[in-house]
Amino acid sequence: MSGIDGSRPGDPASDLISDIDLGRVWTGVAAEVWRRHPGRLERLAGRLLRSPGLARALLTTPSLLVPWLIATVVVLAAGAVVTLSTGQPLVALLAPGVAAAGIAYSYGPGVDPAWELSCSMAISDRMVLLVRALAVFAVNAVLGLAATAFAGAGQTAAGDVTFGWLVPMTAVCALSLAVATLARSASAGAAAGMAGWAITVLSSRVASGQFTAAVTRAALVIPYLIVAAGCAAAAAYATRIPRGTPL
Amino acid sequence: MDDDTLIARIADGDDMALRELFGRHAPWLATRLRAVLPAADVEDVLQETFLAAWRGARGYRPEGAAGGWLWGIARRQAALLLRRRGPVALVLPDGLAVGDEADSVVTRADLAGALAALEPAEREVWRLMYEEDRPVAEVAELTGVPAGTVKSRAHRVRRVLRAGLGGTR
Amino acid sequence: MNVEITNLARRFGRNQAVAGVDLEAGPGVLGLLGPNGAGKTSLLRMMATVIPPSSGTMRLLGRDPGAHEPRREIRRRLGYLPQALGYYPGFTVVEFVEYFALLKDMPSARVPAAVAEAVERVDLGAKAKAKLRTLSGGMLRRVGIAQAIVNNPELLLLDEPTAGLDPEQRVQFRALLRDLGQHATVVVSTHLVEDVGAACTEVALMDAGRVVFRGTPADLAALGTDRDTGDAPLERGYTAALTRARSLTRAGGQS
Numbered sequence: 001m002s003g004i005d006g007s008r009p010g011d012p013a014s015d016l017i018s019d020i021d022l023g024r025v026w027t028g029v030a031a032e033v034w035r036r037h038p039g040r041l042e043r044l045a046g047r048l049l050r051s052p053g054l055a056r057a058l059l060t061t062p063s064l065l066v067p068w069l070i071a072t073v074v075v076l077a078a079g080a081v082v083t084l085s086t087g088q089p090l091v092a093l094l095a096p097g098v099a100a101a102g103i104a105y106s107y108g109p110g111v112d113p114a115w116e117l118s119c120s121m122a123i124s125d126r127m128v129l130l131v132r133a134l135a136v137f138a139v140n141a142v143l144g145l146a147a148t149a150f151a152g153a154g155q156t157a158a159g160d161v162t163f164g165w166l167v168p169m170t171a172v173c174a175l176s177l178a179v180a181t182l183a184r185s186a187s188a189g190a191a192a193g194m195a196g197w198a199i200t201v202l203s204s205r206v207a208s209g210q211f212t213a214a215v216t217r218a219a220l221v222i223p224y225l226i227v228a229a230g231c232a233a234a235a236a237y238a239t240r241i242p243r244g245t246p247l
Numbered sequence: 248m249d250d251d252t253l254i255a256r257i258a259d260g261d262d263m264a265l266r267e268l269f270g271r272h273a274p275w276l277a278t279r280l281r282a283v284l285p286a287a288d289v290e291d292v293l294q295e296t297f298l299a300a301w302r303g304a305r306g307y308r309p310e311g312a313a314g315g316w317l318w319g320i321a322r323r324q325a326a327l328l329l330r331r332r333g334p335v336a337l338v339l340p341d342g343l344a345v346g347d348e349a350d351s352v353v354t355r356a357d358l359a360g361a362l363a364a365l366e367p368a369e370r371e372v373w374r375l376m377y378e379e380d381r382p383v384a385e386v387a388e389l390t391g392v393p394a395g396t397v398k399s400r401a402h403r404v405r406r407v408l409r410a411g412l413g414g415t416r
Numbered sequence: 417m418n419v420e421i422t423n424l425a426r427r428f429g430r431n432q433a434v435a436g437v438d439l440e441a442g443p444g445v446l447g448l449l450g451p452n453g454a455g456k457t458s459l460l461r462m463m464a465t466v467i468p469p470s471s472g473t474m475r476l477l478g479r480d481p482g483a484h485e486p487r488r489e490i491r492r493r494l495g496y497l498p499q500a501l502g503y504y505p506g507f508t509v510v511e512f513v514e515y516f517a518l519l520k521d522m523p524s525a526r527v528p529a530a531v532a533e534a535v536e537r538v539d540l541g542a543k544a545k546a547k548l549r550t551l552s553g554g555m556l557r558r559v560g561i562a563q564a565i566v567n568n569p570e571l572l573l574l575d576e577p578t579a580g581l582d583p584e585q586r587v588q589f590r591a592l593l594r595d596l597g598q599h600a601t602v603v604v605s606t607h608l609v610e611d612v613g614a615a616c617t618e619v620a621l622m623d624a625g626r627v628v629f630r631g632t633p634a635d636l637a638a639l640g641t642d643r644d645t646g647d648a649p650l651e652r653g654y655t656a657a658l659t660r661a662r663s664l665t666r667a668g669g670q671s
Contacts (some may be wrong), residue, residue, distance in 0.1 A: 019279045019286040020293075023536065026269055028294040030532035031260050033301055034510045034544050046524075055520035060504075060515065117563075119466040122491040122521040196450035244466040245500075260543060 047130065052247065057128045058135055068102045068136075072143060080147040092215045093201060095144035096169040100176035100193025102140060106132035107180045119242040124241045129181075137173055141166060164215040171224040172197045173230035181238035267300055268302035272317050273297070279318070280325060282359030288328060296323040314318035318360075325356065361408050369407075372400040417442050417478075418571050418601035423473035425547065425625075426458050429668035433458040435625035436472070436600045445629050447616035447633070448605040449654060454622040456605040457499055457575055463603065464496040477570055490647075492521050495569035499561040499576050505549035509559055512548060516563040534566040538591065541587075543636055553580035561589070565596065578611055590615035613650045621657050628661035 038046070040055070045055035075098050079090040105111055107129055112118060118125050144165065175196050180189025197214075204213035204220070216221070248267070256264035272294055300381040307316055356413050362370055368390075375386045376397075383401075387394040419441040426434040433609040434455045448456045462474065466483045477493055479486035503512060507524045507662045514531045522530060535544050547558065557580045562570060578586050593615040596602050606612060612619055621629035621636070629636060633650060640652025644659070 020277050022273050025290050025293045025377050026533045027536055029297045030573040032298055034532055035528040036514060053521055056518050116498040120464045120491060121519040122488050123519045143573045234455045241468050242466055244461055245250055263542060
């Protein structure tokens with residue numbers, strides 16, 4: 001369809017070069033000129049994941065994840081500041097809720113405009129979901145640890161609170177993901193995750209009188225892990241076959 | 248938009264300008280190269296030429312000689328290709344095989360370009376008198392024109408070639 | 417045979433979208449015609465491995481898409497253009513095509529040349545680095561076609577590919593289809609009968625979830641008579657085939 005070669009049939013010059021495909025020559029030039037050069041992070045991710053496509057999908061998240069990232073940084077930073085001044089480990093209570101929202105937004109329909117097409121790709125929507133969810137979790141964990149370390153300097157039993165929220169965070173993220181994949185809606189997942197976490201915190205407070213009970217009581221670890229495993233299985237089941245855009 | 252502006256845009260990273268430049272100049276460059284190189288090599292040289300133009304556009308001095316600049320790049324790329332390939336079996340008219348073969352080939356390409364500027368009748372005179380080495384009388388008989396006409400055509404041929412091979416184009 | 421489908425069915429809740437389709441296709445361009453709701457899109461989505469069938473068997477490119485690894489192999493050799501593509505507004509044309517080339521697991525060394533060729537083939541070379549949000553509907557459709565063909569697919573599935581293209585672009589697109597049909601199986605779902613006539617080597621007509629006609633465009637045109645509605649022989653044939661199929665169903669034909 002291209003009109004890149006300007007020769008006219010019958011013109012002696014174009015007869016001489018009739019065996020030269022100028023369109024192909026231009027394509028070769030364009031390939032180099034239009035080429036995108038992946039950044040260092042993407043190249044590293046590509047080697048780690050052993051798939052340049054998966055690395056690109058990971059770092060090219062649907063647009064809502066960037067706002068989420070910004071919101072996470074802001075929320076955790078604010079939480080750290082409050083924790084420093086009041087002594088209440090706000091970061092530990094906020095981190096799981098924020099992570100649940102982010103995880104839900106790594107899932108397709110409603111968030112990814114080209115979702116239908118993504119469901120026909122060799123690098124499957126499920127692989128991309130897994131990698132993105134893990135990345136969201138890892139980023140949240142790192143940010144949370146940084147915020148806690150910043151705010152927790154000098155607190156006793158800091159260890160419990162510094163790491164204690166990681167297990168509930170896993171459970172809440174798994175819940176969020178399960179609801180998102182089953183309901184095929186990222187918003188539903190985010191809402192379920194945040195609501196579930198709020199309920200857990202409040203009921204632990206009612207049960208034990210302490211706000212931080214949800215993250216510090218050792219007895220809760222097993223239930224959290226069971227919830228996490230169950231929800232992860234549900235999410236895996238929901239994504240076992242591709243399910244395109246709802247018609 | 249003139250060539251100088253296009254090249255300035257290319258230096259700024261405008262790939263559309265490169266596409267436009269390609270559309271304007273690739274055909275005649277291909278014709279010149281095709282006179283001395285096989286089709287596949289012409290394609291390779293053209294590709295390298297325009298990539299080199301893309302990368303080196305900043306070094307272009309705008310003085311209205313875009314064609315000459317491009318041809319200069321093409322010659323270098325052709326010579327590079329031929330040197331990489333090793334010895335090439337080519338038929339060259341005697342007296343043109345100076346320097347190494349790669350240079351000879353691109354000189355022949357220059358010659359082809361200069362010859363393209365001639366009228367068909369003049370090109371015929373060139374071929375008969377200089378490539379086939381026939382005397383004026385014989386050429387006059389073969390082409391059916393008076394000897395005087397043959398001589399003036401030959402004079403014009405020498406003038407055009409001198410300009411074509413000696414100048415920037 | 418790149419496509420071998422036997423008794424394929426798909427239901428959504430109580431809606432039987434595809435009700436027992438048998439289809440075989442080799443290299444060439446197959447036009448999938450039919451009114452809205454006939455099941456064309458659902459059939460295409462099943463062939464694109466985007467949704468699983470409710471029942472029946474399907475073999476694509478000699479493989480079973482129900483199993484994980486064969487499905488991956490099929491998808492590497494597949495090109496799909498959905499009816500509603502959706503796009504990333506901040507991406508350029510080249511970035512979009514390259515993204516899906518990578519997701520189709522193309523070897524990264526081959527990607528730049530494949531992307532350049534696909535973009536030029538749909539005549540978007542002049543807009544290669546334009547952001548998608550600046551493009552018209554017809555251009556976006558062509559971007560969709562470019563990502564579908566970037567991996568030189570053996571099975572190309574296009575759902576309403578000419579939506580938004582002007583007549584001249586449709587002519588160029590048909591030439592592209594004929595070209596692609598030389599080596600690959602191209603299935604084009606469309607309601608534009610004239611697109612089918614010009615580019616397709618074979619036609620399948622669907623109605624109410626079944627294939628009611630299979631043959632060449634000439635065969636379909638031959639079915640038409642002066643009493644059928646339509647401005648062209650192919651349209652009359654289309655109407656005739658539909659009428660015949662529906663009267664057969666009403667007369668209590670086999671399900």
